[in-house]
Amino acid sequence: MVERNEELGRLRSLLDGCVEGRGAVAMLTGAVGSGKTRLLNTFANDVAASGGLLLRATGSRAEQEVPLGLVTQLILTATPADAPPDDRIESLLHEPVESGRPAGAREVRLFMALASTLVELARGRPLVIAVDDLQYVDELSLRWLLFVIRRGWSMPTLVVLGDRNTPTLTPGWFRAELASQATFHRIQLGLLSPEGVADLLAAEFDEATADRLTTSCHELSGGNRTLLNALIDDLRAAGRQLPIQQSTHPPVGDAYRDAVSACVHRHEPEVLKAACALAVLDEEATPALVAAMLGVRPEQARRMIDTLAASGLVRDCRLPHPVAREAVLAEVQVEVRPALHRQAAELLLDEGAPLTSVAGHLVAADDASAPWAVSVLCRAADQALAHDDVELVSQFLELARRFCHDEQERTRIAATLAHVAWRVNPATVDRQLTHLTGAMRAGHLHADDAIASISYLLWHGRLDEAYSALTQMVDLADEVDDNSVSNLDAFRLWVGTSYPPLLSAFPSQPSRPPAGVGDDIRMRAAVAFSTVLRDGPQHDMVTLAEQVLETCRLDHSTLEAVRMALLTLVYADRMDKAVPWCETLTSAVARRQAPTWQATLDAIAADIAVRRGDLPAAERLARSALTSMSERSWGVAIGNPLSTLLYAVTAMGRYDEAATLLERPVPATLFQTRWGLSYLHARAFHYLSTDRPQAALTDITMCGELMVAWNMDLPALVPWRSEAARIHLRLGHDQRARQLAEKQLSRPGTRTGRTHGISLRVLAAARELKHRPQLLRKSADELRQSGDHFELARTLTDLGAAHHALGESDRARMLVRRAWQIAKKCRAESLRPGLSADWLEDTTAPPQQEEDTENGDGETLSYAERRVASLAASGHTNREIARKLFVTVSTVEQHLTHAYRKLDVRRRTELPVKLSALPAEDDTNSDVPTE
Numbered sequence: 001m002v003e004r005n006e007e008l009g010r011l012r013s014l015l016d017g018c019v020e021g022r023g024a025v026a027m028l029t030g031a032v033g034s035g036k037t038r039l040l041n042t043f044a045n046d047v048a049a050s051g052g053l054l055l056r057a058t059g060s061r062a063e064q065e066v067p068l069g070l071v072t073q074l075i076l077t078a079t080p081a082d083a084p085p086d087d088r089i090e091s092l093l094h095e096p097v098e099s100g101r102p103a104g105a106r107e108v109r110l111f112m113a114l115a116s117t118l119v120e121l122a123r124g125r126p127l128v129i130a131v132d133d134l135q136y137v138d139e140l141s142l143r144w145l146l147f148v149i150r151r152g153w154s155m156p157t158l159v160v161l162g163d164r165n166t167p168t169l170t171p172g173w174f175r176a177e178l179a180s181q182a183t184f185h186r187i188q189l190g191l192l193s194p195e196g197v198a199d200l201l202a203a204e205f206d207e208a209t210a211d212r213l214t215t216s217c218h219e220l221s222g223g224n225r226t227l228l229n230a231l232i233d234d235l236r237a238a239g240r241q242l243p244i245q246q247s248t249h250p251p252v253g254d255a256y257r258d259a260v261s262a263c264v265h266r267h268e269p270e271v272l273k274a275a276c277a278l279a280v281l282d283e284e285a286t287p288a289l290v291a292a293m294l295g296v297r298p299e300q301a302r303r304m305i306d307t308l309a310a311s312g313l314v315r316d317c318r319l320p321h322p323v324a325r326e327a328v329l330a331e332v333q334v335e336v337r338p339a340l341h342r343q344a345a346e347l348l349l350d351e352g353a354p355l356t357s358v359a360g361h362l363v364a365a366d367d368a369s370a371p372w373a374v375s376v377l378c379r380a381a382d383q384a385l386a387h388d389d390v391e392l393v394s395q396f397l398e399l400a401r402r403f404c405h406d407e408q409e410r411t412r413i414a415a416t417l418a419h420v421a422w423r424v425n426p427a428t429v430d431r432q433l434t435h436l437t438g439a440m441r442a443g444h445l446h447a448d449d450a451i452a453s454i455s456y457l458l459w460h461g462r463l464d465e466a467y468s469a470l471t472q473m474v475d476l477a478d479e480v481d482d483n484s485v486s487n488l489d490a491f492r493l494w495v496g497t498s499y500p501p502l503l504s505a506f507p508s509q510p511s512r513p514p515a516g517v518g519d520d521i522r523m524r525a526a527v528a529f530s531t532v533l534r535d536g537p538q539h540d541m542v543t544l545a546e547q548v549l550e551t552c553r554l555d556h557s558t559l560e561a562v563r564m565a566l567l568t569l570v571y572a573d574r575m576d577k578a579v580p581w582c583e584t585l586t587s588a589v590a591r592r593q594a595p596t597w598q599a600t601l602d603a604i605a606a607d608i609a610v611r612r613g614d615l616p617a618a619e620r621l622a623r624s625a626l627t628s629m630s631e632r633s634w635g636v637a638i639g640n641p642l643s644t645l646l647y648a649v650t651a652m653g654r655y656d657e658a659a660t661l662l663e664r665p666v667p668a669t670l671f672q673t674r675w676g677l678s679y680l681h682a683r684a685f686h687y688l689s690t691d692r693p694q695a696a697l698t699d700i701t702m703c704g705e706l707m708v709a710w711n712m713d714l715p716a717l718v719p720w721r722s723e724a725a726r727i728h729l730r731l732g733h734d735q736r737a738r739q740l741a742e743k744q745l746s747r748p749g750t751r752t753g754r755t756h757g758i759s760l761r762v763l764a765a766a767r768e769l770k771h772r773p774q775l776l777r778k779s780a781d782e783l784r785q786s787g788d789h790f791e792l793a794r795t796l797t798d799l800g801a802a803h804h805a806l807g808e809s810d811r812a813r814m815l816v817r818r819a820w821q822i823a824k825k826c827r828a829e830s831l832r833p834g835l836s837a838d839w840l841e842d843t844t845a846p847p848q849q850e851e852d853t854e855n856g857d858g859e860t861l862s863y864a865e866r867r868v869a870s871l872a873a874s875g876h877t878n879r880e881i882a883r884k885l886f887v888t889v890s891t892v893e894q895h896l897t898h899a900y901r902k903l904d905v906r907r908r909t910e911l912p913v914k915l916s917a918l919p920a921e922d923d924t925n926s927d928v929p930t931e
Helices: 005-019 036-050 069-076 086-093 105-122 139-151 172-179 194-204 207-221 225-237 254-265 269-284 287-294 298-310 322-329 337-351 355-365 373-386 390-403 407-424 426-442 447-459 463-475 482-498 500-505 521-535 539-551 559-571 575-589 595-611 615-628 631-651 655-662 668-672 674-689 693-709 720-730 734-745 753-766 769-786 789-805 809-825 829-835 838-842 863-873 878-885 889-903 913-917
Strands: 024-030 053-058 127-132 157-163 184-189 852-854 860-862
Touching: 005 024, 005 036, 005 127, 005 157, 005 184, 024 036, 036 053, 036 127, 036 157, 053 069, 053 105, 069 105, 069 139, 105 127, 105 139, 127 139, 139 157, 139 172, 172 184, 194 207, 194 225, 207 225, 225 254, 254 269, 254 322, 269 287, 269 298, 269 322, 269 337, 269 355, 287 298, 287 337, 337 355, 355 373, 355 390, 373 390, 373 407, 390 407, 407 426, 407 447, 407 595, 426 447, 426 463, 426 631, 447 463, 447 482, 447 631, 463 482, 463 500, 482 500, 482 521, 482 559, 521 539, 521 559, 539 559, 539 575, 559 575, 559 595, 575 595, 595 615, 595 631, 615 631, 631 655, 631 668, 631 674, 655 674, 668 674, 674 693, 674 720, 693 720, 720 734, 720 753, 734 753, 753 769, 753 789, 769 789, 789 809, 789 829, 809 829, 809 863, 860 863, 860 889, 863 878, 863 889, 878 889
Parallel strands: 024 157, 024 184, 053 127, 127 157
Antiparallel strands: 852 860
C-alpha cells in the first residue's frame, strides 16, 4: 500500500530528534477517512525500530465523560514487563481530583505522579505518546497532556495527536495552548488527489487498469482513503476479471457500503442527520432544504454538508453512488423514513421541484393522504409517461388510485394504468378491464378511454363484451364532443378492417371511409388503410400513410394509427417505402420501454420479410415477436407472427417443425379477425406443401369466402385465389385453376408488382405450354423488381421447366441454376424437388456447380461467361443481359471482362459471330394477353 511519504517523513524526523534528546508535539489534522489512523499505525513500526516506547490511546465518544480515560489507556497499553505494580496504578487513577478548573494542588500532584509513571515505564528510552481522535478525549486528560507537553521532563517525549479538522470539536483553549508551544508542529492530511488514487490503484493492479479506473474511483471515494480501500476490496472480491473486461467503473459492493456507513458514523450525530437528509432528498438536495428538514439555520446545515464534503462523502450536496445512499438511509429507523419522505415531498412541492421528484417521495412514504397528493401523482405520471418511464407511471398511479376518493378520477387512473399495462404486458390489462367495463356501462368513461378499453377486449378475443360496449358507445355518440365523434369514426374503420363481424355494431354508419379525412391522425391512418384494403393500392392513400408516419409521435393513443399507416404501405405492395419506415419505427421503439410495441412491429417486419422472400429474417423476426410476449398476451393477434413463422418454416422445407407450430392452440375468435386470414393462408400453404391438397383447399376457400364477405378481397393482403389455383392444379382441375388466376388478375392492385408476378406464375401453370414462357418471364420481371426472392425462385423454376418441356435445355439449365442460387440465398429448401429433376443431370454445369466449358475455338469459357458473351454478341446491352439473366450489371461486366481476356478480344463487336447463334433469351416483354 502506498503511504503518505511526506507526512510520514516529518514524523520520522521528529522521532529522530526525540532519540537525540529533543521533545516535540505534532498535531495530525484531517477529515474522516483522510488516513490519520493508518499513518499512526505505520509510524508505530518506526518507533519500535528506534527502540523507543510507544504508548497509544484513542478518544471515544462513549468515554468522553470519564475523567482521565485517556491516561488509563496510555498506561494500560504498556507491555506487562513495563507495567508498574497494579496497586500503584489503581491508587493513581482513583486519586480524587476536582474535574473543574483551575487545577488544584491535588490535580498537579496527580498529574506529576502519572507523568512520573510514564518516565518510569520508558526506563531511559525515547517516549512516544500517540493519541487518535483527540476530539473525543475527556477534558481532564487534555489538561494532563498539556501538563506533560509544557513541562518537559528529564527524558525527551514526542506527543503525536490525531484530530479532526473541525474547530468546534476539540476545545479551543486546548488548541490555543498547544499552538503556543515552541515545539508544536501541525501536519495537515488532505484527501487524495486523482494522482494519489492512481498511485494506490497501481500498487494493487496493473498500470492500464489503474488508468482506466482512476477517474471513477476518485469520484466514488472523493479521495477518502477508507472508501478507496473499500473499492479496492470490492475489486478483489469480484476477481481480476473486471479489468480484463475493460470496464471503467469498479464494482460497488458490500465493502464500499460498510465503509460509507463507518465514515458516516464517525461524524457527530448532527452531521449524521444531515447525511440522512441528503440521502432522502437525493438529487433535489440543497443546503436550504436540508436546513428545513433538520430545523436548523441554513449556515448550520451548510457547515454539516461541508464536513461531509471534506471527508469525500458528499459532492455538490450529492452522495456519490446509490449504494452510498442506501448505506446512509439504513441508518434511519424504518418507522421514521415515511415521515422524512412526506416532509421531503412537501418541501419539494413548495420549492417548485419537478413533480416526479415530489411523487417519488410520496411513493417512498407509501402515503398520498395529503389533499394535494393524488393530483401531484397523476400529473407526475403524465410527465413520466412522456419520458417513457413506465415503471414510475405505474408506481405513481397505483398509489394515487389507493388514495383517490373521486370515482371519475379513479376511472381515469385505471384507464391510464391499462394503457401502461398493455404497453408492457397485455395479459395484465385484465386487472383494469373489470373496472373499466363497469365504468363504461355507468357512462363514467371518456370516449377515447372507452375506445381503448374496447380495443383491449378485442385484442383478447372477448368479442361479445366488445360488441356490447360498442353498441352502447354508438348509442351515446350524439352526446360526446366532435373530437370524440371523429375518433369513433376512425375506430369504426379500424374495426371494419381488423374485426369485420363487429361492424354490425354501427348499424347506421357506412362501412366505407368518408370523403374527407380531416386533420386527425387516427382518422387519416384509418382512411388510408381501409381504402387500400377495399379498393386496392392508390397513390394518394400511400402518400396519406407516409404523412401519418412523418408527423405522428408514437404513444398509446397513436400506436394503432402508426401500425395502420405502415400496413397501408405493405398492402399497397410498396416495400420500398415500408421497409425503411419499419426499420425506423423499430429502432425508435427499442428505446422506449414498450415490449408490446416492439413485438407487434417485429411481427409486421416478419411479414415484410416474407413478402421480400427473406425467409431467414422472417423466421427470426416472427420468433422474436412470439417470444417477446406470452400467448395470453398476444390474444387473437398471435395469428400475425404465428402465420408468418408457419409460412417461412414451411417454405424452408422444415415440415415437421411447421407441423409442431400447427399444434399450438389459437383462440377460436381468431377466425373473426384479419389475422385469421393470414393464418388460414399459411396453413393451406403448409397442407399443400405436405401433399394434403383437400385440407389446403378447405382452408383457402374459407379464407377467400371471409375476404369477400368482409369486402377485403385484396390479393396483396392474402392472394387466396392464386393459392387456390395451385391447389386445383395439383388436383387436376386446370380449368378451375385458370379461372381463379384470371379472376385474381382482375382484382385491385394486381396490374404490377409482387401480387401481379405471383398471379402470372399461377396463370402460366394453367395455360398451354407454349404460352407459359412469356407469362413466366413477365412474372419474373415483376418479382425481381419487387424484391421477393422466394417467389422469384419459384417462377424461375417453373420457367426452366417450361423451356425444358419445349426442348430448350441450355436455357432451362441456366434458369434453374439461377433459381437454385436464389433459393439457397433465402434457404428455400421446399423448392429443392423442382430444382433436382432428372433432365438436369445431363448439363455440364448443373445448379450445384459452375464448370468451364470449351467453345469451338478451343478457348475455355465458363457456362456463365458463355451465356453473357452470346447475348452480347447478339447485340444486347449489359443492362438487357442483366435483366434477362436476373443478375446485376456488375456481374455482367465481370463475365464479359473474363470472356474478352480468354477470347483475346477488346470489345463486344469482336466477339466470335458463332457465339450469337447460341440459344438466347426471348426479347419479348409484352403484356398478358386477355381473352
